[in-house]
Amino acid sequence: MTSPDSHRVIDQRIDRVVPLTTPALLHHHLPLDAALTEAVLDGRRAVARVLDRADDRLLVVVGPCSVHDPAAALEYAARLRTVADRLADDLLIVMRVYFEKPRSTVGWKGLINDPALDGSGDVNTGLRTARALLLDVLRLGLPVGCEFLDPITPQYIADTVAWGAIGARTVESQVHRQLASGLSMAIGMKNRPDGSIGTAVDAIRAAGVPHVFPGIDVSGTPAIMHTRGNADGHLVLRGGNDGPNYDAASVAAALAQLRAAGLPERVVVDASHANSGKDHRRQPLVAADVAAQLAAGQRGIVGVMLESFLLPGRQDLDPTRELEYGRSITDACLGWDDTEGVLDDLAAAVRARRATPATTSPTPTSTPA
Ligand SMILES: O=C[C@H](O)[C@H](O)COP(=O)(O)O
Numbered sequence: 001m002t003s004p005d006s007h008r009v010i011d012q013r014i015d016r017v018v019p020l021t022t023p024a025l026l027h028h029h030l031p032l033d034a035a036l037t038e039a040v041l042d043g044r045r046a047v048a049r050v051l052d053r054a055d056d057r058l059l060v061v062v063g064p065c066s067v068h069d070p071a072a073a074l075e076y077a078a079r080l081r082t083v084a085d086r087l088a089d090d091l092l093i094v095m096r097v098y099f100e101k102p103r104s105t106v107g108w109k110g111l112i113n114d115p116a117l118d119g120s121g122d123v124n125t126g127l128r129t130a131r132a133l134l135l136d137v138l139r140l141g142l143p144v145g146c147e148f149l150d151p152i153t154p155q156y157i158a159d160t161v162a163w164g165a166i167g168a169r170t171v172e173s174q175v176h177r178q179l180a181s182g183l184s185m186a187i188g189m190k191n192r193p194d195g196s197i198g199t200a201v202d203a204i205r206a207a208g209v210p211h212v213f214p215g216i217d218v219s220g221t222p223a224i225m226h227t228r229g230n231a232d233g234h235l236v237l238r239g240g241n242d243g244p245n246y247d248a249a250s251v252a253a254a255l256a257q258l259r260a261a262g263l264p265e266r267v268v269v270d271a272s273h274a275n276s277g278k279d280h281r282r283q284p285l286v287a288a289d290v291a292a293q294l295a296a297g298q299r300g301i302v303g304v305m306l307e308s309f310l311l312p313g314r315q316d317l318d319p320t321r322e323l324e325y326g327r328s329i330t331d332a333c334l335g336w337d338d339t340e341g342v343l344d345d346l347a348a349a350v351r352a353r354r355a356t357p358a359t360t361s362p363t364p365t366s367t368p369a
């Protein structure tokens, strides 16, 4: 019971409170049926096998920086599915279907937060639109990858996700590490924006063990979550303020840092963000460098991330102008044609790696102590 004076102290900076749908209600309206459940489980198992090097393919998480137009994202997914099938012997392709954008200061926070792209913040519509798209992409036959930013949203969508990320801006946050420890899929921990690898290594270790924290359960009820720990945590190199970290020396240094921490020596290289200086035209150069490392026998690189959409580059979200179909409104993306070429090159590099002795001998995978 609140006291008669509570209105003077509670929510003094909250302008409006709008009811939020529950995860269970959203699942009821947009269920993950038996076939899609199997697809998600298959996707998660496949990702874990690549991370553990039980499968010598390369994980490729590829797709738009952010989804702002579900129709364009679905068109992209249909194209990607064809390539994913064609290159399935060499690449495990997971579509980047990102709905939550972490901001350095301010900006559009993604489709879940603001589906109308106008600041109206209709989170109920955002969650419904996001889940519907995730199911559509799964129906097309692609596993999906998401960044988990808000600690509440996973209950609404995480059942559809095969690979997840904790971003550079939140990798030091205890809230996100605890969350990762309870998430059901492999989680990539990005290095911090200043380039710190140690923070991401700490995050992998922290998420690898059980935690107890307050959250919500699938019915939307506040709950105390007791997690088991996530043994599938891994490092994602995305470059930092001082420059890129995709080159062979940076990869070797990162693997050594993982080894010193007693963690599996495996990294995913993000070809975008600070590794490309957010210039989409540099992503193929980063991917080519990674491909050369793979071809030379580097088995510590287990995955690559690409930001890619139907059209190259980016556009500003300008309320006075109609948006161009298929072009990113957040970070600049590779266009479709360039994407296909990069994927072909990465697949060729994986084939070359199979025929090449290892340049390093990564330690066997293990659960962090
Ligand atoms: O991936 C997208 C952006 O890099 C990320 O959301 C940060 O964007 P900002 O620095 O423009 O806010």
Ligand SMILES: C=C(OP(=O)(O)O)C(=O)O
Residues within 6 Å of the ligand: 065, 098, 101, 102, 147, 166, 167, 168, 169, 190, 238, 273
């Ligand atoms: C925000 C992202 O990346 P980072 O956390 O590396 O900046 C992203 O991948 O969308």
